[in-house]
Amino acid sequence: MSHDTYELKAEAREQVGKGSARAVRRDGKVPAVIYGDKQAPLAIALSYKDIFYKIHGGGFLTTVATIDVDGKKIRVLPKDYQLDPVKDFPLHVDFLRVGKNTEVNVQVPVHFINEEKSPGIKRGGTLNIVRHEVEFHCPADSIPEFITVDLDGADIGDSIHISAVKLPKGVKPVISDRDFTIATIAGTSAQASEDNASPEAGAKEE
Numbered sequence: 221m222s223h224d225t226y227e228l229k230a231e232a233r234e235q236v237g238k239g240s241a242r243a244v245r246r247d248g249k250v251p252a253v254i255y256g257d258k259q260a261p262l263a264i265a266l267s268y269k270d271i272f273y274k275i276h277g278g279g280f281l282t283t284v285a286t287i288d289v290d291g292k293k294i295r296v297l298p299k300d301y302q303l304d305p306v307k308d309f310p311l312h313v314d315f316l317r318v319g320k321n322t323e324v325n326v327q328v329p330v331h332f333i334n335e336e337k338s339p340g341i342k343r344g345g346t347l348n349i350v351r352h353e354v355e356f357h358c359p360a361d362s363i364p365e366f367i368t369v370d371l372d373g374a375d376i377g378d379s380i381h382i383s384a385v386k387l388p389k390g391v392k393p394v395i396s397d398r399d400f401t402i403a404t405i406a407g408t409s410a411q412a413s414e415d416n417a418s419p420e421a422g423a424k425e426e
Contacts, residue, residue, distance in 0.1 A: 228285060229287075230252070230266045230287050231265045231289070233263040241311075247265070249268055250310045250312065251264075251265055251312055252271075252312065253313075253315065254316075255314065256317040262289065262294075266313065274298075282363045287315065296316060296317055297322075298315055298316075299316045300314040316360075318360040322360040323360065324359075327355050328356050328364050328365075328366060329353050329365075329367075330349070330351060330367055330369055330402060334371045334372040335371050337371065338371040338375070339374070340374055340375040340377070341371070343375075343407070344407070345375075345406060347405060349402075350403055355395070356387075356393055357392050358392065359390050364387075368386075369403060375405060377407065380402050381399045381401055382402060383399045385402070
């Protein structure tokens, strides 16, 4: 399932606004806000080093964490962050409070397996990935680390749709009105003309 949870230490900030945020950054910390779960937003300051490594370590927006704010522990899910456009260091982070029944929309990476068992790829076709990530609605405590697409048996011209992917319990695609495509196996025009010219040969190959 999801990445291992982790804990961050933070200090509450009494003042908010641009001036306050700049002062926090001057102290070598990152301003952040915890909101949601029908409670007032809470402004905090986090260790720059902790947040930098978490953001750049992968899985940041799909991992539930605990923030210790002056001794009070709050479960959260990072929802958004801003990076400096030039230096790539964190400027601000938004966290969503996670309650017992919190459900969230998250972007989950797509992993592909069994490329070597795909007849289409063996024949020189290429995997055309339509969606590298898929947005899901799921319980905050059950966010998948990734979803797996099995390419075993996929041939040139085949499309892999979301309905072909086994999803964990409670995890549903945000796009629910159609069976959208995640990837296709594309062939070259030369392969297509060969297939059309000699269907018997193609049948023998298979």
